[in-house]
Amino acid sequence: MSRKLIPLIVSDTSSFAKSLRMQLSGHDGLPSHLQFLNMLARAAGHGSFQSLRARVEPSGSEEAPAAPASVVDTEIDRKLVDLKIDQKLVDRVQRSFDDDLRLMRWPARRMDQIAALWVLWSQIPAAREMSEKEVSALLRDRHLFGDHALLRRELYELGLMTRTRDGSVYRRVERPMPANAAAILRQRSRGRGS
Structure with missing residues (x-):
């Protein structure tokens, strides 16, 4: 019996490596094969290896399922959220938005793009199919x-939105916001308050 290949696509290698390193450092001893597969899948933005497999080979259902919140390793998500704020990145990305928090230009650096996508993600209604x-x-x-097609595709590929296989229904994925993106929103709200 031949084994099905399950590809793993990573849009940001640096974030993938940081997440994988954090998971490995928080694990006692050498992880089992399945534990390591789950770590790889989570580092790539999936809830688990099972959710990655379901996205690759959906079992007759119309939607490739998103990982339920309980499957996501919240301790690791919390560590990723609490990473040190990069003020230079925050300032750079902030300049890409106008006063109404509309993205004026697509940032050149990948980390800036990711922070900008999180700011856009924060403006998408939660718990609603669109x-x-x-x-x-x-x-x-x-x-x-x-x-807008670039932004829609990037939000999906980054794991911030799910969609049905035919692309007709999208839904925001609830996740803790990274520190840099949260800092951008905090600075924006402080700026408006003054």
Whole structure:
């Protein structure tokens, strides 16, 4: 019997490596084969190896399931959220947004792009299914450089949104916000209050 190949696609190798390192350092001894597969899947933004496999080979269901919140390793997510704030990155990304928190330009650096995507993610309604048309309209309204498809695709590939296999229904994935993105929003709210 041949084994099914399950590809693992990583959009940001640096974040993947940091997450994997954190998981390994928090684990006692050498992880088992399944534990290591789960660590790899979580580092790539999936809830578990099972959710990665379901996304690759959906079992007849229309939607490739997102990992339930209980499956996500909240201790690791908390560590990722509490990483030191990079003020230079925060300032750079903040300059990419206008006063209405619309993304004016797509940042050149990958870490800046990820922080900008988190800021956009914060403006997507939680716990609501949206059609591709609704997501596109929301993203068109939240950016000024004319490529809502890029933003929609990046949000999905980063694991911040799920979608059905046919791409007709999208849903925001609830996750703790990384420190840099949260700092951008905090600075924005302080700036408006003054």
